[in-house]
Amino acid sequence: MRDDSATPAAPPPDDAASGIGAPPAESSSIRVASAPFSSPAAAASSLSGRTVFVMVFLPFALGHFLSCLMRTVNATLAPQLVAALALTPGELGLLTSAFFLAFALAQLPVGMALDRWGPGTVQPPMLLLAGVGALAFAGGHTFTQLLVARAVIGLGLGGCFMSAVKAISTWIAPARLPSVQGYLIAIGGLGAAAATLPVRMALDYMDWRGLFLWLAAAAALIGFLIRALSPPQPGAARKPALLDAMREVYRHPAFREMAALVLVPHTVFFGIQGLWIGRWLSDVARYSDNAVGYLLYLGMAAVIFGAIAVGMITEWAGRRGVQPIRVAAAGVALFIAVQVGFVCNWRPSYQLLSVLFTLVGTVTGIEYTIVALSLPGALTGRAATCLNLLIFLGAFAVQAGFGLVVGCWRPDVTGHYPAQSYQAAFALLVLLQLPGLIWFVRRAGAIR
Template identity: 90%
Template sequence: MPSAPPAGGQLSGRAVFVLVFLPFALGHFLSSLMRTVNATLAPQLVVALSLTPGQLGLLTSAFFFAFALAQLPVGIALDRWGPARVQLPMLMLAGVGALAFAGGQTFTQLLVARAVIGLGLGGCFMSAVKAISTWIAPARLPSVQGYLIAVGGLGAASATLPVRLALHYMDWRGLFVWLAAAAALTGILIRALSPPQPPSARKAPLLEAMRAVYRHPAFRETAALVLVPHTVFFGIQGLWISRWLSDVARFSEEAVGYLLYLGMAAVIFGAIAVGMLTEWAGRRGVRPISVAAAGVALFLLVQLGFVLDWRPSYQLLSVLFTLVGTVTGIEYTIVAQSLPGALTGRAATCLNLLIFLGAFAVQAGFGLVVGCWRPDLPGHYPAPAYQAAFGTLVLLQLPGLLWFVRRRARNPLEWASHPTSP
């Protein structure tokens, strides 16, 4: 993993990998695990608290809402103190939230604890992106960020079968005690290993920089195409795929856990493949936004399988959702390559704010739609409930893709005149 040290310091490629990539990737691993773990724990949580689909969606999506709220203050803190100094108190806060979740006895208590966890983990990905962008050459960012997203996929995969295996030796409350300890230790590790950030130029105030980000054509073009699919990927993959496999496909908890594990393993492969494909396409004059458009189109086709209740292989459909959905992570790379360096960190802040607010709305709203139907005696919701919810999501994503295709058809010279620009 070659590095491009800034003028203020020198680090070898191995040092970048050990001191920068690994510690911050571990934080992202833990964030993805705790974001996704409720998909595996849903049956236990429903039984323990007698949750409706709407309550389950709200409880799980509270992570996204708090995560989104953290983005602006975390963005300011990252610029002022650097990612290592920010991550230690944030991960300690996540540990406190995990302990509170372990001891919660009511829906409200668990809801607040889940929000505190999301707040504490709100800087994991942004800190990793900022640290990596400081020490990695821009040309290598797509593949390295692909590796980072793959580590997040590994964390999400660890929330499936490994968590189910852990539940043979402890209950979900004990599991969150261990997660609290892991969060605290990860924060200490990042603070101890991370090299000091080189001095950077004074940046514009946050709100002024955010206005510049939102007005930038590349940011608006990318968000119009990829933002809603990204929120759908996060919101559904983190909870409702497991419930769909249980309610519609009627798989056992063991089978659901296995399929979730396969799906999260597909995220690892997909993230690395998207990064490599983007670099390969760029060398041949294909813009990353075009790669994103093809991926979004394929992602919508997969979701149509849920809408049409494609029975030949429910297993394949669930894995394809997570495999193809990883293409939505490409928007971080597009924005990082397209915007001026002074706006890169703020652009990641803006993206995260929009993505996680959207994921909150998707995860909570999906549960409200499903809850409009009555469950059968064992508590399974019918296929039409999920078809209606997935159909709504497809209708929300389709305009962005159609706008992109229409704009490209109207301005073919624009796309041909800058073939290698992001």
């Protein structure tokens, strides 16, 4: 963690201290400073690039991988869950979105804990809690039992991404943050991809209950790795009170501008990608479960490419004087255009629409880069807290609300809901996102 009064410093001249994959410094051992670090660059200079990768990036990225896998796995398991519990679209949406609600409720206490004790101390017990939730889900037999278990999973995984962001913000120089955070989001994309076709293949050898037993074991193992490998956190100055810190974050002009433009699209991306894209491919496009699993896999694989591309484009644009918020605006416009294709029920290529949604939607992850580069370092954990709180509350509302809209129509004799139900739901989402984009365009034009 960094001193409250510090401002982001320029990256150190030693490339080994500037980020992932840099050549190792003369010594790969951790050098503990005698005083608190005053900047990300100072913290980064205490670890070689190789050590940062092995002890900081890799273990926390595995936690984010697991979080994304468990967040999106219900999109693949939906047919089995519906068959086992006779769920309506509204119940399926509520069951799956319980993850987001619990995830959001975890943000405030986790953000405080990260700033006080550091991600290496906070994250392992939370992963153990997620493992307990996975065990409960594997043993659940009623809708209520699975709902509670799903919420416990979300609560336990509520710190995975924030911990990773806090760790890399501490140990990696600011100039490298956009690309390294892009790699982190790409690892999350791998996790989401693992929740599609690989999970579908695993179901040939086990049922969904057995799958969750394996996920529980994975959560415990990753928690152990983080505890064993995470380096000791740099000393930190006294933090402001929670409410004061939250007010400072929400009042910061960069945070408010970013939230107005990107927040709603990000909630749409999380809420739809984690469940309803798969149901749309089944109900509207009428693809088989195997075909849906394959298309979901392609879509999640596209997240990996998209996340890395967004990081690279942001850095490239920054070198040419283009602010990340303008990159975000262009991406949000494309994302809304893709959703208009769903509204119009664009028949020429249902497959292309489903993949484009996840590919273009990755631009919403640029929020974390904007926050990390714009706010004081001492507020990094709580800034991520504020952002995640809003994102996952919104994702809960989107995922549950989408199911309620679709459920306003009756299914046919085969159990498929009509295209009109999805068109109406996507149209509502587009109407919710347009005001933020229009406001930004008008404001940008006024500034010129």
